[in-house]
Amino acid sequence: xSISENLRYYKDQLPEEVRLIAVSKTKPVTTIMEAYHAxxxxxxxxxxxxxxxKYGQLPSDIQWHFIGHLQTNKVKLIAPFVKLVHAVDxxxxxxxxxxxxxxxxxxxxxxxxxxxxxxxxxxxxxxxEATDILSDKEFxxxxxxxxxxxxxxxxxxxxxxxxxxxxxxxxxIFAQLKNTFFMEQPSFCEISMGMSDDYKIALVxxxxxxxxxxxxxxxxxxx
Ligand SMILES: *Cc1c(COP(=O)(O)O)cnc(C)c1O
Numbered sequence: 623x624s625i626s627e628n629l630r631y632y633k634d635q636l637p638e639e640v641r642l643i644a645v646s647k648t649k650p651v652t653t654i655m656e657a658y659h660a661x662x663x664x665x666x667x668x669x670x671x672x673x674x675x676k677y678g679q680l681p682s683d684i685q686w687h688f689i690g691h692l693q694t695n696k697v698k699l700i701a702p703f704v705k706l707v708h709a710v711d712x713x714x715x716x717x718x719x720x721x722x723x724x725x726x727x728x729x730x731x732x733x734x735x736x737x738x739x740x741x742x743x744x745x746x747x748x749x750x751e752a753t754d755i756l757s758d759k760e761f762x763x764x765x766x767x768x769x770x771x772x773x774x775x776x777x778x779x780x781x782x783x784x785x786x787x788x789x790x791x792x793x794x795i796f797a798q799l800k801n802t803f804f805m806e807q808p809s810f811c812e813i814s815m816g817m818s819d820d821y822k823i824a825l826v827x828x829x830x831x832x833x834x835x836x837x838x839x840x841x842x843x844x845x
Contacts, residue, residue, distance in 0.1 A: 626660035645835030670696035709735040723766035771812025789827035
């Protein structure tokens with residue numbers, strides 16, 4: 623299957639309000655251009671330097687989503703252009719994004735990443751840590767970041783019931799945060815969940831953004 627056929631395959635399954643993030647990490651700009659010519663405009667990367675390099679070489683109407691763990695010292699590389707940071711998991715990182723966004727005269731949209739998987743290797747917040755961030759006096763002064771939702775990754779398992787429970791948990795976290803902190807903010811509306819192997823379950827559980835890499839571009843080559 624070609625990249626454009628793969629994109630069509632996913633697009634056909636998505637409700638109108640759900641966005642497809644094409645995860646292009648490790649893929650060269652020529653491959654990204656294939657997807658671009660097929661109409662794809664939203665791409666996800668997980669390395670700041672790679673994303674900045676690709677941004678410089680590719681059309682300016684691409685929306686760049688940063689999907690991985692972002693180190694504070696790398697924020698400045700992507701602050702001039704990044705559309706959405708999917709995986710904010712500390713106040714320290716949020717403050718740095720705010721600072722760099724301010725330097726670039728922008729407001730940067732961010733999602734809070736939650737730890738919903740069983741594996742403890744994955745990054746992410748629990749409810750208590752998120753509540754601490756959102757209640758912090760300093761948070762209110764961060765006028766150059768906008769929290770637009772939540773993100774999470776399910777456990778890598780064949781057990782669909784488990785994946786389903788974990789995505790359900792993320793949906794409940796989203797609803798609780800909305801009620802507690804974002805009642806007046808319609809912009810808090812995103813649930814980023816679902817990858818090539820589990821996106822169907824994520825859609826059932828109310829995902830608004832699925833992040834698909836291998837399903838569109840084929841296996842990654844980490845040489
Ligand atoms: C790599 C990656 C994806 C895409 O994974 P695939 O299994 O290739 O679809 C999605 N989200 C994050 C955070 C990733 O790092």
